[in-house]
Structures are given as C-alpha cells and as structure tokens.
Amino acid sequence: MGKKLQFIIIVLFMNFGLTSFGQVQTINGTVTSEEGLPLPGVNVFIKGSTTGTQTDFDGLYSINANQGDILVFSFIGKETQEVAVSNQSTIDVTLADESAALEEVVITAQGIRAKPRSLSYALETVEADDVQKSRETNLVSALSSKASGVQVTTSSGSVGASANIRIRGNTSITRSNSPLFVVDGVPIDNSSFSEDPTQTNNNSSLGGSDFSNRAIDINSNDIASVSILKGIAAQTLYGLRAANGVVLITTKKGQAGKTKLTINSTLSFAEHNQVPDLQKRYAQGGHDQDGAGLVYRGPETFEGDSWGPLISDLEFDGATDYPFDRNGRLVPAGTGNGMPAMAYDNYDFFKTGITEDISVGISGGSEKLNYRASIGKLNQEGISPNEEFERKTFRIDLRANLTENLILDASGQYTNSGGNRVQRGSNISGIMLGLLRNTPTFDMGNGKTGQAAANDPATYFYDIPGSELPGQRSYRDGIYNSPYFTVARNINLDDVNRTIGRMALTYDITDWLSFKTSGSIDRYTDTRKIGFDIIDASFGNGRVINDVIANQDVNWSGIFNILYNVNEKFGLDTNI
Numbered sequence: 001m002g003k004k005l006q007f008i009i010i011v012l013f014m015n016f017g018l019t020s021f022g023q024v025q026t027i028n029g030t031v032t033s034e035e036g037l038p039l040p041g042v043n044v045f046i047k048g049s050t051t052g053t054q055t056d057f058d059g060l061y062s063i064n065a066n067q068g069d070i071l072v073f074s075f076i077g078k079e080t081q082e083v084a085v086s087n088q089s090t091i092d093v094t095l096a097d098e099s100a101a102l103e104e105v106v107i108t109a110q111g112i113r114a115k116p117r118s119l120s121y122a123l124e125t126v127e128a129d130d131v132q133k134s135r136e137t138n139l140v141s142a143l144s145s146k147a148s149g150v151q152v153t154t155s156s157g158s159v160g161a162s163a164n165i166r167i168r169g170n171t172s173i174t175r176s177n178s179p180l181f182v183v184d185g186v187p188i189d190n191s192s193f194s195e196d197p198t199q200t201n202n203n204s205s206l207g208g209s210d211f212s213n214r215a216i217d218i219n220s221n222d223i224a225s226v227s228i229l230k231g232i233a234a235q236t237l238y239g240l241r242a243a244n245g246v247v248l249i250t251t252k253k254g255q256a257g258k259t260k261l262t263i264n265s266t267l268s269f270a271e272h273n274q275v276p277d278l279q280k281r282y283a284q285g286g287h288d289q290d291g292a293g294l295v296y297r298g299p300e301t302f303e304g305d306s307w308g309p310l311i312s313d314l315e316f317d318g319a320t321d322y323p324f325d326r327n328g329r330l331v332p333a334g335t336g337n338g339m340p341a342m343a344y345d346n347y348d349f350f351k352t353g354i355t356e357d358i359s360v361g362i363s364g365g366s367e368k369l370n371y372r373a374s375i376g377k378l379n380q381e382g383i384s385p386n387e388e389f390e391r392k393t394f395r396i397d398l399r400a401n402l403t404e405n406l407i408l409d410a411s412g413q414y415t416n417s418g419g420n421r422v423q424r425g426s427n428i429s430g431i432m433l434g435l436l437r438n439t440p441t442f443d444m445g446n447g448k449t450g451q452a453a454a455n456d457p458a459t460y461f462y463d464i465p466g467s468e469l470p471g472q473r474s475y476r477d478g479i480y481n482s483p484y485f486t487v488a489r490n491i492n493l494d495d496v497n498r499t500i501g502r503m504a505l506t507y508d509i510t511d512w513l514s515f516k517t518s519g520s521i522d523r524y525t526d527t528r529k530i531g532f533d534i535i536d537a538s539f540g541n542g543r544v545i546n547d548v549i550a551n552q553d554v555n556w557s558g559i560f561n562i563l564y565n566v567n568e569k570f571g572l573d574t575n576i
Helices: 002-021 128-133 233-242 432-437 450-454 483-489
Strands: 024-033 043-046 052-054 060-066 070-074 081-084 093-095 123-127 150-154 163-167 180-183 186-188 223-229 246-251 260-270 285-287 294-296 314-316 330-332 353-365 369-381 388-401 406-420 491-508 513-532 543-565 571-575
Touching (some): 043 060, 081 093, 186 491, 294 330
Parallel strands (some): 024 093
Antiparallel strands (some): 043 070, 070 081, 123 223, 150 163, 180 186, 223 246, 285 294, 543 571
C-alpha cells in the first residue's frame, strides 16, 4: 500500500512539473503600419528583460515568452505598443504613427528639445554623415561649407592642423571671436595656443609650429549631429562665453532592445598641391662685379640669388671632396668632366601623407538602461618627413531610468593626442623658406628624396676639417635651414591628455513641470617640448623650450522646464 502511495505522489509531482514548464511558448506574428505595410527592423522585447528580437524584411518575428510576459513593440516614428502574452501562439500588431514624430525636433541650449518653428533665433543642423564624409582630422575643419554664415579657416597643411571658426564674422577687435563649443551640455575649451619660439629680428610672426585647437580631441565617429546657434537669444543660457555663437554637439546614444556593434575604418592619402612655380633655367649666382656678365657662385659663397648663367651652360668638374654636390662643382661647359648640370626639383622633399582612422562602438540597452561605448584611434603622417599626429579616444554614455520620474544621464571621455609638428612660414628655421628659396642647382636631398633623405645625416651635414661641429649642408651654407635639417634635427612635440565628464539628473515633478540639474568638468594638460639643434639657422648653439599648458572648466546648472498646454491652441513653454 505504501509503495502505491509513493508511486502516485511521484506521478503527481511529474505532472505538476510538466504543467509549470509548459508555460514557455514560441510567439510568432507580423508587425505592420497603419497602411497595412510590413515594418522591418521593429524592436520586439520582453518588458523588464534583455530578451528581444527584430522583425525581418516581411515584418515577421518569433520570440520565446512565458504566459504573463509583456511584449514591447517599438520603432522610430511609431507609437510603442505593449501586448500581454496569454495562451495564444500568434500576436499580430499594428503600430500607429507617433504624433510627436510628425514635426521635427531639434536640440537647443542646455540639451532642451524644441520645435524649429518655436525658436526665436537662427539654428542650423549639420548631420553626422556630413561630418564623417569630410574625412577631416579636425572637427572644425569638417564644418567648412556645411552651414550658412559659418567661416572656417585651416591654419596650415600640417598634421593635426589647427582651424579657426567664425559665425557671422568677427564681433570684436581685441578679444576672441571663436564660438562656444558644447558637447552634450558640457561647455568645452577650444583654445589654440600657437607660438613662435624663433621670434628674432630675422623672423616674422608668420613662423612657428601649428599646434592643434582643442576641438580636435573630439572623435567625429561619436557625433550624432552638430547644431549652429547664431542669434543673441540662443546664448542667453550660456552667458558671455557664447557671445560669438554656439557650436552644439550631440553624441550618439544607445537604444533600448537593440545591441549594435559599429566598426568604421578609413584610409586616405594626401599629396601637396598649389605650390608656387619655380624657375629652372638659371643657376645660383648673378652679375659679375663689372656687371658685364653672369657668373656662377656656389653655396660656399652664401649667394642668395639664382639669376646666374643658364644651367645648360654649366657642367660638373667631378670633384669628390666637394661637400655640396656628390657630382662636384659647377664650372663653365667645356672645362669640367662633360657631365651637364641639372635643375633639381625642390618639391621632391614632400612625400605621400597617410591617415588611418578606425573606431569601434557598441550600443544597446533595455527599457531602463541605455548605453554606448566607443574606442577610436587615428594616425596621421604628413607630407613632410617625420611629421606625425596621433589621437586615441575612449568614450562611454549611459542613460538610466532610476525611478518612473527620475532619469540619470552620464558620460565620460578620455583623449590622448599629440605628435611632432614642423616649423612653418616665413622662418629661416622652417621648411618653406628654405625650400622655396633653394636654388635649382642645389640638390637638397644629396641624391635622395623624401623620408629617405631625412633619415640620412649626409643629406644635411658635412664635415669641416679641424672642427668638432659639422657644417649644415644647405644652398647658402647654413644661413637658411635645409628643410631636411629642420625635420630631422628639430622637434616640436606635444602630448595632450584630456578628460571630459558629465552627470545630469532630470526629475518629472508633474506632467507639465520638470527639473534638470547637471554638473560637468573639462580638464586637460598640454605638454610641449620644442628643440633646435646646434648649427640651426636661428639658434646656432641650440635651444630647448618646455611648456605645460593646463586648463580646467567646471560647470553646474539647474533648470526648471515648464510645458503647460491650456488647450489645443494655447500653452506655455518656458525655462527658468
């Protein structure tokens, strides 16, 4: 009798277990629009969990759920719909158009959403695709010709070049005319500290190295949109810092029920262009003392002009001890070894620049928590030898519904950027002055070109008998730097470490009144080392400059947002 009772209990327990686990079932269905068309890409997920799927091209979906679960159907531009699971195996859903999506919404000051027709000031939006397709290293350069009234000027063609931006022209003679940059509500610094350590009586303020403006620390692959605020009313919430306008940057965010992995990789090449035409008929030299004829004068004479005899009337003498040309000195045709003189191409100094940019981002989340994280690395080699710029970025964004009425927004970014720049402009220690003035009969590369010439000390040095120091091999024997000496022996290094962080809380007090408070910090250090080697044209004894530029911005704000509709025709929309 006891055995029979035990058997009955086991059977009942097995039946109970089968009934309990039998509640898990596969739900199939179709999601369509109000017009009856299938909707592909609709997010279908179980409320309160991370389990979800998407509809296919025909609007079909399939998901495993328990009885009592709630399926959430969401799609951009459509009203989200929730359906409870009972004992049915098919759930078809029709999504209605979202009324709020019928009219464009833009992000304005302090992250406030508004309809364009309700604004009392000018606002223009640049889409993320337009920024990314420009393939510019600097975000400011990417805004060129993208919005009316916005003028962008790139300072140079070097790697990590700085760029200036003006909105509706200059407003001040003595103060900055740059607009305020704001990233997800965080005012960030966009300063550009360029300096010319070669300032002497022989140089002008057009020289020096082109160090980046700090907007270059923003990874273009993280940007969702850029808005340009131009009117006076637009800057009210940002104070005097925004007197020249605002560049409002919104970054990409995660979406509920959808995990997305994005990889962007680009490879681009750069060549020099729009260079001045240089004469290649006349050799280094000029008239003789009597003014009766044209004579050749070589680099050892420090001659600065290149209006000597025709190059076709000269030839080499084959001397092996002549430091300024491996083929020997130039002499009148018929008095040398018969090897004719040649006109060298000064622009062989430049090489092909390469830019590699790769970015990886992952985003997703649930109904209560959305996230996005990204990492990016950019390497840029310039068209000048030894010229390089590198940027590494790490960013994370979080949005969490802490309670039904309380929302947390937080983001953090770390950027490390920097590289080696070149001296530019009207500068005897720079590249362009020595390159453009170089005589056509002097081979700057000494038989080599580009990076290979910069790697060979024989290109820019020659031995001086009885001297511990070498001579600088250039067309005027060191009065102007050889461009190869500049890129090989002088350095202009910068190393920038930057952290940007933000945290904001939004609380819905009522259905028409909310309060938002946010705090942010933008901190960076820019460490620079500038060095001029001995026998440099500006500093014969050499020179070293160490600079550390530090900046920190801390911001806090609190805003009451009132959106109260008295009826369909009259309402109040204001911020305090």
